[in-house]
Amino acid sequence: MIILNQRQQELLGMVQREGHVTVEALANHFGVTHQTIRRDITLLADNRLLQRIHGGASAQSSVENVAYNTRQVMCIDEKRRIAKLVAEQIPNHASLFINLGTTTEEVAKALHNHHGLHVITNNLNVAAMMCNYPDCEVIVASGVMRPRDMGIIGESTIEFIRKFKVDYGIIGISSIETDGTLRDYDMREVRTSDAIINQSRNVFLVADHSKFGRPSMVELGPLSRVTALFTDQAPPEEMAAVIKEAHVELYIAP
Structure with missing residues (x-):
């Protein structure tokens, strides 16, 4: 499992946002040598987080996500801060989807002191965590299990979700484009998230800053489909008007 230092995380975020960055620009930005930046790029490329090109680096493919075990440790402090903020907005005895x-797994961890929750999830990692919480009912969606991240997907998963109407839908996303379009990598995941949005009275989107402007292939819909966006940094300036026009509440984790 790769653990990135702060510079490597920021470097990866810059490449994801801008699409292509030169070694020289990165070295100037971070105040380090070209050799240091090349080592960082090699490490990130070897772990399929970006693509090494002549003179710099470019964003990873828009059709394939980063490996699950790598995503678990990427921006982990930011994810935990986001999760804590989300948990503060969820009352006891609420019903919720967690995708x-x-x-979203960090949100599940942050809810450990809540009581009387009713949770429907297609994430077996979330189910295993929350089944021992005080007075917490966990309902696991039916479907096909995906071994790489213990996710449950498929047509039966979507049909199962449609049987419920809950107070809060907690969803993650792989990409938020500057025009507010939400995107992900897997059509089956997107269809499941679509069903969760439709069956939730309030939709909380959780996304760290690395998701802004990141390339991804499958469209989920406009940002206006969610009630609130929880993130760790102010979104890019060009997104401010989009968020306002979408009437989405913005929460930035301290």
Whole structure:
């Protein structure tokens, strides 16, 4: 499992946002040598987090996500801060969906002191965590299990979700484009998230800053479909008007 230092995380975020960055620009930005930046790029490329090109680095493919065990440790402090803020907005005795993703799993951890929750999830990691919480009922969706992240997906998962109407839907996402379009990598995941949005009275989207402007292939819909966006940094300036027009509440974790 790769653990990135702060510079490597920021470097990865810059490449994801800008699409392509030169070694020289990165070295100037971080105040380190070209050799240090090349080592960082090699490490990130070897772990399929970006693509090494002549003179710099470019964003990873828009059709394939980063490996699950790598995502577990990427921006982990940011995800935990986001999760704590989300947990503060969830009352006891609430009903909620929690979908796939490493940030939603951190939300599940942050809810450990809540009582009387009714949780429907297609994430077996979340189910295993929350089944021991005080007076917490966990309902696991039916479907096909995906071994790499213990997620449950498929047509039966969508049909199962449609049987419920809950107070809060907690969803993650792989990409938020500057125009507010939400995107992910897997059509089956997107269809499941779509069902969760439709069956939730309030939709909380959890996304750390690395998700802004990141390339991803499958469209989930506009940002206006969610009630609130929880993140760790102010979104890019060009997104401010989009968030306001979408009437989405913005929460930035301290």
